[in-house]
Every structure is written in structure tokens, then in C-alpha cells.
Amino acid sequence: MFAMQYHRYGGSEVLRMEEVEEPHAGPGQIRITVGATGVTPADWYLRSGMLRDIASLDFPHIPGMDAAGIVDEVGEGVTGTAVGDEVFGLVPVADHGGAAAQYAVLEAWAPKPRSWSFEEAGGAAGNIDAATRGLEALEAAEGMTLLIEGAAGGVGTIAAQLAQARGLTVIGTASETNHAFLDRLGVIPVTYGAGLADRLAPLAPHGIDVVLDAAGKGSLAELVTIAGSPHRVVTFADFDADRHGVRFSRSPAGESPGWAGLPWAADLADHGHLTVPLHAVFPLQETATAHDVSATGRARGKIVITVP
Numbered sequence: 001m002f003a004m005q006y007h008r009y010g011g012s013e014v015l016r017m018e019e020v021e022e023p024h025a026g027p028g029q030i031r032i033t034v035g036a037t038g039v040t041p042a043d044w045y046l047r048s049g050m051l052r053d054i055a056s057l058d059f060p061h062i063p064g065m066d067a068a069g070i071v072d073e074v075g076e077g078v079t080g081t082a083v084g085d086e087v088f089g090l091v092p093v094a095d096h097g098g099a100a101a102q103y104a105v106l107e108a109w110a111p112k113p114r115s116w117s118f119e120e121a122g123g124a125a126g127n128i129d130a131a132t133r134g135l136e137a138l139e140a141a142e143g144m145t146l147l148i149e150g151a152a153g154g155v156g157t158i159a160a161q162l163a164q165a166r167g168l169t170v171i172g173t174a175s176e177t178n179h180a181f182l183d184r185l186g187v188i189p190v191t192y193g194a195g196l197a198d199r200l201a202p203l204a205p206h207g208i209d210v211v212l213d214a215a216g217k218g219s220l221a222e223l224v225t226i227a228g229s230p231h232r233v234v235t236f237a238d239f240d241a242d243r244h245g246v247r248f249s250r251s252p253a254g255e256s257p258g259w260a261g262l263p264w265a266a267d268l269a270d271h272g273h274l275t276v277p278l279h280a281v282f283p284l285q286e287t288a289t290a291h292d293v294s295a296t297g298r299a300r301g302k303i304v305i306t307v308p
Helices: 040-047 118-122 126-139 154-165 177-185 196-200 220-226 258-271 284-297
Strands: 002-005 016-019 030-039 064-072 085-088 103-106 108-111 147-149 168-173 188-191 210-213 233-235 280-282 302-306
Touching: 002 188, 002 284, 030 118, 030 126, 030 284, 040 085, 040 210, 040 284, 064 103, 064 118, 064 126, 085 118, 085 258, 108 126, 108 220, 118 258, 118 280, 126 154, 126 168, 126 210, 147 154, 147 220, 154 168, 154 258, 168 177, 177 188, 188 196, 196 220, 210 220, 220 233, 220 258, 280 284
Parallel strands: 147 168, 147 210, 168 188, 210 233, 280 302
Antiparallel strands: 002 016, 030 064, 030 103, 030 302, 064 085, 085 108
């Protein structure tokens, strides 16, 4: 099959389209013909070597942690899914990727919502997984007020919608150019940066209950102060989390609690309560450009790669 892969750590220039051996579904897994796969910061963190101490790679490595496509192979023990089904989901956590290819193996999946295109579904599963993990870790419940730092990005937009579906009020930081975008998602927008606590006071007169940091821009100290405790803050992106006593949420090896959110999210989507805003869609051969755009940290919504 054809795939985008790299043979060493480095910048986006290390990515190459190459012919590789096809993967096959093992027990409890399925294989899909990939229609689209999402790009997350973790893809270029891994490619650059930033995560080599906690997630070393076997080279050559194929990026892409989530995907949507059509099932063409079903592994032993799998029930309720058949060849020809349209699905979206996650590649095996231990593999750290593999979806930027003609075929990919998934170990967690759900039926693709009828209301979503393959591009939307291809970029959804990883963010649903992350958002679900974060909300569960915070014990986010109806009636709470949630602050999302970096609410206009891929994870932030999904987390905001899932939180609202749980009955939370959501306030999200973003640049002023993204405030109208957040407002359309039902999020109360606020400008990020120094002095955030003062700007939040009139928006959340009873205070902020819990915080999700999807930006990783060094604001944890202020976010902890706003929340009142480091135990009420979860970050997906700030590697200084330990220094602030904050939980850093990432998929562990083995079963991820975020996976359980996929079917619920799909049902929300088909009832019009969950959308996947797309920042940009690139063909597979332009994966390097997609990584570079993601690395700017300015994406409004999700960056997705389509596979021919």
C-alpha cells in the first residue's frame, strides 16, 4: 500500500510518500480503507522527537492517530461490525500512529455519523477521546462552569460541545478574531493572555469550577489560580504540568477511558448536537504542509488529510 512515513526525527521535510507492507486486523481490531485522517499536535511532537523520552518510535513511522473509512477486514472476536461499514476511530495506542495510509488498523471505533463527511469523521475520534478523558478526570457535571484555554482549536471545539451536552456552561479563550466563531458554538468567548482572571469575573460571577488547557501556552500558573486548585485543571498540551501539580492527560497504553465517548458523540452528531469545524483539508501528499499549519497553533477547528 502507499503511506506517508518518516525514517528519523526531524522537521516536516522528513515525511515521504512510500510503498509499505499492508497492516492487518488482529484480535479485537478492524482494518479500514482510509478516507481521511486528522492531524494533531501529537503527530508533529512525535515527528520532531519532542516526545522521544515518553513515546519512542520504531522507524519508519506512519503518522496519524485517528481516521474514518470503510471496513475491509474484521479481526477475531469482533462483533457488531462488518466489512463495508462506515466507521471512525483510533489506531492502536501503542503504535502512536499509522492512519496516514491507504489502509489502517483501528482498535477503537464507532459507526460514522450520517451527518458527517469522511473529512469531518476522520478528524474527530482523537479529539473526542481527549475531551472525554479530560472531562471525566475533572468530574465535569451539569451546572458547572468550564473554562477552556484554547477553545477554538480541534480539541477545544469538541470539548466545548461535549461539555455543553453534559449541561456545563463553557467559557473559552481565543483571539478576538475567533470570538464570533466560539459564540456560534455556544461558547462564551474571552480573550486569552495576562489579566484573564479580571476578564472572567463578569462572565462567571460564581467562579470557574474546572479548567481544560488545550493550548499549552504557559498559562498553567494563572489557570490554577483561577480554578482555585491544581486538581481542578487538566492540560493536554503543557509539558510543565507536573511543576504546577496539574494533570497531563494523554492516552495510556491499553484501554483509554476516552474511547467510550465515541458512540455517544456519534449519536450527538446525528441529532445535530456535535459538529467538527474544519480549519483546512489537505491531500495525503501534502501531509508536511498540514503538519506545518498545525504547528503554528492558529488553526480554527480541525486539520484533516484525505487519502485517495
